Amino acid sequence: MPKSVYIHIPFCIKKCAYCSFLSGINPINKGVYVDKLILEIKKFYKGEILKTIYFGGGTPSILDVCEIKKILDCLNFNQNSEITLEMNPKTCNLDKLKGFYDIGINRISLGVQSFNDRILKIAGRAHNSYDALKSIENIRLAGFKNFSIDLMYGLPTQNLKIWQNTLDKAKNLAPPHISLYGLKIEQGSEFYTNLPKDLPNDDVQADMYEMALETFKDYYHYEFSNFAQSKKYTSKHNLTYWNIEPYWGFGLGASGFTDNKRYENETDFEKYIKNPYAEKEFYKTNLLEEHIFLGFRKFEGINIKEINKKFSIDFDKKYARQLKKFILSGHIQKTLQGYKLSKDGVMLSNSVLCEFLDD
Numbered sequence: 301m302p303k304s305v306y307i308h309i310p311f312c313i314k315k316c317a318y319c320s321f322l323s324g325i326n327p328i329n330k331g332v333y334v335d336k337l338i339l340e341i342k343k344f345y346k347g348e349i350l351k352t353i354y355f356g357g358g359t360p361s362i363l364d365v366c367e368i369k370k371i372l373d374c375l376n377f378n379q380n381s382e383i384t385l386e387m388n389p390k391t392c393n394l395d396k397l398k399g400f401y402d403i404g405i406n407r408i409s410l411g412v413q414s415f416n417d418r419i420l421k422i423a424g425r426a427h428n429s430y431d432a433l434k435s436i437e438n439i440r441l442a443g444f445k446n447f448s449i450d451l452m453y454g455l456p457t458q459n460l461k462i463w464q465n466t467l468d469k470a471k472n473l474a475p476p477h478i479s480l481y482g483l484k485i486e487q488g489s490e491f492y493t494n495l496p497k498d499l500p501n502d503d504v505q506a507d508m509y510e511m512a513l514e515t516f517k518d519y520y521h522y523e524f525s526n527f528a529q530s531k532k533y534t535s536k537h538n539l540t541y542w543n544i545e546p547y548w549g550f551g552l553g554a555s556g557f558t559d560n561k562r563y564e565n566e567t568d569f570e571k572y573i574k575n576p577y578a579e580k581e582f583y584k585t586n587l588l589e590e591h592i593f594l595g596f597r598k599f600e601g602i603n604i605k606e607i608n609k610k611f612s613i614d615f616d617k618k619y620a621r622q623l624k625k626f627i628l629s630g631h632i633q634k635t636l637q638g639y640k641l642s643k644d645g646v647m648l649s650n651s652v653l654c655e656f657l658d659d
């Protein structure tokens with residue numbers, strides 16, 4: 301049974317220009333949504349003790365403390381469970397953060413994106429850099445030892461100097477965890493409709509990524525885009541995804557993975573509200589390829605003993621051509637458990653991993 305739950309809260313104060321997620325819905329009906337979400341959880345979740353719970357969105361911190369508590373009351377967890385809430389700097393004051401802490405939230409994921417106010421405005425964020433700094437201070441004052449900040453690179457007019465400035469400020473604040481996001485223009489976003497000028501090109505984006513690796517070199521770089529002060533602060537919930545472990549996804553458009561099959565919930569708000577307990581529609585995916593793609597994202601790479609057992613294959617034999625080619629070129633390295641990407645391999649990961657498709 302899944303030991304992890306993802307809960308989607310689709311409301312936001314305003315829609316960011318780069319965002320194509322199922323989000324940005326006006327929170328006017330948030331109370332009704334929470335009640336429907338609870339009906340869905342009660343139908344599918346069987347009471348197992350959860351290792352991780354993740355409130356994502358959207359902006360879950362828009363919900364009142366009592367609304368998050370109502371959802372948590374349906375779930376079983378203990379003092380070792382990691383319970384994360386995504387937060388927009390504009391949505392929480394110290395009192396609300398203390399409230400979240402008191403009901404059991406023990407990890408905050410804060411959408412900072414940049415410490416440059418002009419860049420934040422271009423990205424359509426609702427907050428400015430002062431709000432982000434104040435939030436980090438309040439997160440700490442409320443008692444949270446574990447929190448993460450998101451930073452974005454590749455935004456319009458963002459250059460290497462501006463990015464380095466954001467990285468330096470982030471480093472000085474010493475957050476326990478940092479996640480990086482490179483801008484991708486996705487269908488459904490404002491940027492897709494009105495393509496901005498002055499987008500940093502792929503080479504500049506690659507330089508920005510390298511600058512982040514250098515700035516956070518004292519952190520444990522455990523996944524392509526994720527850095528933790530130590531193993532203790534890695535995101536246990538996200539590791540569930542990268543390790544292809546089962547999890548429930550509840551809420552509008554949430555996806556889940558149970559019995560080796562994936563599902564995605566209804567994406568239409570009205571339809572979801574009418575029928576939150578619709579049976580899940582499962583679809584099959586190529587799990588071996590997912591293990592390779594997601595496994596290589598991790599610093600430790602892939603464990604071929606586990607893969608061989610799970611898929612009844614001989615990994616070394618099946619991928620002999622690719623392994624020979626990329627070990628020779630220095631993009632893949634042998635480890636005790638299997639293989640991992642080298643630093644050069646990380647920079648060229650898409651081209652390297654594409655060669656493992658459909659072989």
Ligand code: SF4
Pocket residue numbers: 311312313314315316319320321323324357358359388411
């Ligand atoms: S980026 Fe986050 S805050 Fe902005 S619209 Fe998307 S989900 Fe909402």
